[in-house]
Amino acid sequence: MTPEQKPYLTGHYAPVADEITATGLTVEGTLPAELNGRLLRNGHNPKPGVTPTHWFKGSGMVHGVRLREGRAEWYRNRWVHTPALDGAPYMTERGPDLSASTAGTHIIEHGGRLLALCEANLPFELDRDLGTVGAFDFDGKLRTAMTAHPKEDPVTGELHFFGSSPFPPFLTYHVADAKGQIVHSAEIPGATASLKHDFAITRRHVVFVEGNVTFDPNEHSGIPYGWSDTQPSRIGVMPRGADGTGRVRWFAIEPGNMLHVSNAYEDNQGRIVLEGPTVDREGFRLSWNWWVGAPGRGSEPNTRSYTRRWVVDLAAGSVDEQIIDDLAVEFPTLNEQYLGSENRYQYAISFPDEKGFGGYGVVKYDRATGARRINQVGDARLPGEAVFVPAAGGTAEDDGYLLTVVSDLKQDASQLLVLNASDLDTVATVHLPRRVTAGIHGSWVPDSELDGPAA
Numbered sequence: 299m300t301p302e303q304k305p306y307l308t309g310h311y312a313p314v315a316d317e318i319t320a321t322g323l324t325v326e327g328t329l330p331a332e333l334n335g336r337l338l339r340n341g342h343n344p345k346p347g348v349t350p351t352h353w354f355k356g357s358g359m360v361h362g363v364r365l366r367e368g369r370a371e372w373y374r375n376r377w378v379h380t381p382a383l384d385g386a387p388y389m390t391e392r393g394p395d396l397s398a399s400t401a402g403t404h405i406i407e408h409g410g411r412l413l414a415l416c417e418a419n420l421p422f423e424l425d426r427d428l429g430t431v432g433a434f435d436f437d438g439k440l441r442t443a444m445t446a447h448p449k450e451d452p453v454t455g456e457l458h459f460f461g462s463s464p465f466p467p468f469l470t471y472h473v474a475d476a477k478g479q480i481v482h483s484a485e486i487p488g489a490t491a492s493l494k495h496d497f498a499i500t501r502r503h504v505v506f507v508e509g510n511v512t513f514d515p516n517e518h519s520g521i522p523y524g525w526s527d528t529q530p531s532r533i534g535v536m537p538r539g540a541d542g543t544g545r546v547r548w549f550a551i552e553p554g555n556m557l558h559v560s561n562a563y564e565d566n567q568g569r570i571v572l573e574g575p576t577v578d579r580e581g582f583r584l585s586w587n588w589w590v591g592a593p594g595r596g597s598e599p600n601t602r603s604y605t606r607r608w609v610v611d612l613a614a615g616s617v618d619e620q621i622i623d624d625l626a627v628e629f630p631t632l633n634e635q636y637l638g639s640e641n642r643y644q645y646a647i648s649f650p651d652e653k654g655f656g657g658y659g660v661v662k663y664d665r666a667t668g669a670r671r672i673n674q675v676g677d678a679r680l681p682g683e684a685v686f687v688p689a690a691g692g693t694a695e696d697d698g699y700l701l702t703v704v705s706d707l708k709q710d711a712s713q714l715l716v717l718n719a720s721d722l723d724t725v726a727t728v729h730l731p732r733r734v735t736a737g738i739h740g741s742w743v744p745d746s747e748l749d750g751p752a753a
Contacts, residue, residue, distance in 0.1 A: 306342070306353035306599070310705040310707065310736035311353075311599075313344055314375065318373075318732065319373070319374040321371060322369075322371070322372075323370035323371075323730065323731070325370050325726055327716075327724065327725055327726035327727055328726055329370065329716065330368070330699065330725065334365065335366075335743050335745050335746075336742070337714065337740065337741075338362045338405045338412070338428075338743060339362075339737050340360050340401075340404055340405040341738045342354065342400065342735075342737075343356055343358070343359035350520070352521045353589040353599065354400070354521055354589065355519075355520045356400065357380075357382060357400050357401075358377065358378040358414055359376065359377050359402070361374075361734050361737070362376075363703075363714050365728075370714070370728040375734070376427075377430075378399075378400075378402070378430055379430035381397055382401075386398045388418070396442075397433040398419065399419030399433075401414040401415065401419070401421075401422040402414075402738070403415055404446040405740055406450075406741050407747050408448070408450060409457075409478025411423050411434065412743070412748075415448075416446060418443050421444050422434065426748055436474065437480075442461025442472075444459055444460075445496070446739065447495065447558070449637060451499065451638065452636075452638070456476060457473070457474040458473055458499050458504065460506075462493070462495075463491075464522060464523075465513075467485040467486075468489040468491055469486040469489035470484070470485050471483070471484055471485075482540050484543040486506070486543065486546060488534070489506070490512065490530070492509060492511065492512045494507065495557045496574070499538065499637070500562050500563050500638045500639075502538055503538060503562075503564070504535075504542075505572055505610075506536070506546075507534075507556050507574075508529075508531065509553075510525050510526055510527065510529050510554065511555045512526050514526070532550050533548070534548050547612070547615075549610055549616075551608060551617055553578065553579065554577060555576060555577050556606070558574055558630055560632065560644050560646075561641050561644065569609050569610060570608075570609070570612065571609050573608075573630075573644070576603065576604065576621075580602065581601055581602030581603060585602075600627075601649070601651060603649070604623060605621065605622050605646075606619060606621050623670065625661065625670070626651040629646060630644055630646045631645045631684055631685060632645065632686060633695050633698060635688065642664060643664060643719075644665065645684045646660075646663070647660060647661065647681055647702075648672060658681060659674040659675055660681050662696075662722055671721075678706065679705065679706045679707075681715070682703045682736060682737055683702065683738070683740060685700065685742050686699070686742075687700075687701060699717060699719055699725065700718075701715070702715050702717070703734050703737075705735070709733075710733050712732065712734040713728060713729055713730060
């Protein structure tokens with residue numbers, strides 16, 4: 299297959315060839331004056347002439363838009379300059395090089411640092427203008443990889459995360475305090491080589507998910523995982539705190555694989571409710587073949603990904619589970635002030651499924667009523683993960699804005715849409731100076747979270 303035929307190098311996913319900076323961006327509508335900060339979005343963008351063997355092997359590129367006082371001050375994009383960007387191998391004679399990262403999955407802020415993440419490696423620190431500072435190992439305390447989906451507790455400010463490996467120790471759990479110092483690390487007993495991309499925290503528990511995708515030494519795409527019918531699919535529940543690490547309980551669930559958690563919480567009966575998009579065996583096959591550019595793939599990178607709910611009854615030792623929506627979605631988000639607590643609203647991006655049902659759009663779920671609202675962004679337009687930003691003085695859970703970068707193939711352009719999170723109506727459109735490659739995850743970083751004078 300030629301590079302032009304690789305689905306992750308074409309269409310919405312075609313990489314950009316250079317780094318640029320543009321200032322004074324055009325705005326339609328009125329940007330809320332309270333949006334003072336940066337929308338940062340990461341994704342895979344191999345350098346010109348490079349054809350990665352897997353979508354996830356493409357080098358990371360961060361795109362940023364700076365908003366301040368009703369203006370869109372700048373757009374810039376920068377590769378994360380890791381050893382892997384220049385072709386350094388992950389595996390060496392001495393073992394894995396945790397700094398040889400694509401750093402292309404997510405970008406977060408914690409303790410005043412911007413961290414570009416890829417789950418197989420150390421995080422990479424960036425400066426406020428998206429320049430690469432270097433690999434960050436929490437002052438030598440992080441000796442494992444770091445998940446691309448850490449969870450910041452909205453009450454304590456702690457950052458909970460894990461390192462997963464296809465080799466023992468399979469799972470190591472970490473907690474960093476609000477200032478960014480690791481205060482707890484421990485290996486998790488009973489874990490397997492199952493792929494653990496995301497996890498959840500509640501007010502009292504940590505929740506791990508092991509699906510049917512596990513280490514496969516015969517997979518040669520560079521991402522050594524594959525579906526296994528013999529790998530148990532299960533949920534691991536562990537009390538939060540240093541004394542809870544050895545007390546993990548594993549609960550068997552139906553076969554499947556979940557990449558991203560929507561949220562988890564304890565209900566009024568003390569049961570743990572966990573939700574997120576999942577795929578079955580066929581859905582994983584279609585998606586994986588898209589990710590590696592193999593025949594028999596789905597038309598989208600996220601095929602047959604339907605939202606599932608698990609209710610774990612710790613007292614009874616049982617799990618009730620069901621698919622709660624038949625729309626193919628991915629990249630779930632929420633008002634993160636409700637992370638770990640019961641939330642009413644969730645957001646996601648919809649994709650056409652293998653039968654052509656649905657389409658690209660920003661989705662809002664009302665968990666209290668079961669209602670589903672979709673903003674169909676238009677023909678040949680793909681929105682990225684919708685990041686929730688609370689409104690100043692807001693009192694309701696959905697008082698805020700959703701920020702999403704849209705790839706527009708017909709116009710060969712991109713826009714940052716600012717949507718009202720309550721009704722999904724467009725508040726403002728920021729026109730970007732180029733079409734931004736469809737990416738993966740990102741964050742809104744208020745100016746108040748970064749030290750020093752505004753750049």
